[in-house]
Ligand SMILES: Nc1nc2c(ncn2[C@@H]2O[C@H](COP(=O)(O)OP(=O)(O)OP(=O)(O)O)[C@@H](O)[C@H]2O)c(=O)[nH]1
């Protein structure tokens with residue numbers, strides 16, 4: 001008996017020594033972790049790795065039983081994008097929406113042609129609405145210094161920056177950053193799924209991602225993340241951060257006009273995803289962004305006071321025109337600062353391609369979705385992808 005007590009004593013002492021001297025050992029054997037393992041709650045891994053619970057799935061054909069979320073697809077397009085939109089939308093219908101029947105909202109800075117409307121409505125039984133964007137939500141504002149803007153465009157053309165010389169492209173980026181969610185046709189909705197022309201949806205989606213968003217209180221969903229071209233956003237982070245030191249959010253000097261965080265130090269969400277966009281606790285932007293040609297999001301994130309103030313501040317800086325700020329980094333920085341990291345979701349089982357990158361589900365997810373992409377062509381942990389940084393926030 002004495003020996004049993006002695007051996008037990010040695011084991012317990014060793015456990016305590018290892019717990020303090022080896023972080024991983026301590027973490028792996030902590031009471032809370034053991035409890036998580038027992039209850040199945042994932043710890044130290046991104047929530048998406050646990051997969052979507054089976055009771056969300058509807059594998060049969062025919063209309064899936066309710067409930068539905070208050071959601072719509074949002075498609076910004078020109079009449080000339082018609083064939084590319086048909087290509088994307090037909091796949092969305094076949095892979096998902098035939099069974100779920102979510103409505104579509106099409107937006108354009110021009111009037112949609114009758115042919116556009118006819119060919120689009122022929123593709124679905126769901127409701128489709130076509131809207132025109134108000135002029136002041138689209139065009140370059142008159143307080144932008146056009147001489148400065150055109151010089152910047154010329155320089156970007158010389159530097160061979162993609163769309164560097166285009167004003168309509170800049171209008172589009174500014175609209176997607178700060179205006180699409182204010183269009184009256186979207187007023188009645190809470191969630192949206194953005195679709196672009198010429199994209200691929202590779203897998204059967206037998207569950208409703210909007211319900212995941214709603215039930216799990218997610219506010220932003222993505223499938224691909226990557227680095228932004230430096231030349232398109234040289235002063236973007238400076239306009240966000242200014243002189244503020246994060247995480248203490250205190251000012252160091254004030255000899256220049258204040259930037260967004262200088263003026264709104266209380267607006268950052270606790271437990272946010274700053275770790276995704278910065279490797280030095282907010283000192284610099286690492287250029288990681290969610291690729292916004294695919295987005296499933298909560299419109300209330302963009303309608304929030306924090307994001308509206310954030311957008312207004314960026315807009316006044318003029319960087320949508322003096323540089324070529326994209327809606328992807330602007331949305332990503334907004335989501336990273338104003339949402340909790342758990343509220344940003346990687347839709348691992350949605351196979352998706354927008355040229356030139358694709359997310360192709362791996363292993364069981366590929367089989368379950370009957371995906372037709374080549375699993376070896378997958379951007380997830382490519383050197384130019386930011387998914388590893390997203391994962392790291394949870395480890
Ligand atoms: N109405 C309208 N829609 C536009 C305009 N420019 C772009 N879009 C739409 O805005 C979205 C993004 O434009 P894209 O041209 O796909 O931009 P991108 O994804 O950065 O670049 P690509 O590699 O060409 O796809 C798409 O849904 C386009 O249809 C425009 O001038 N007017």
Ligand SMILES: [Mg+2]
Nearest residue numbers: 196197293354
């Ligand atoms: Mg595109």
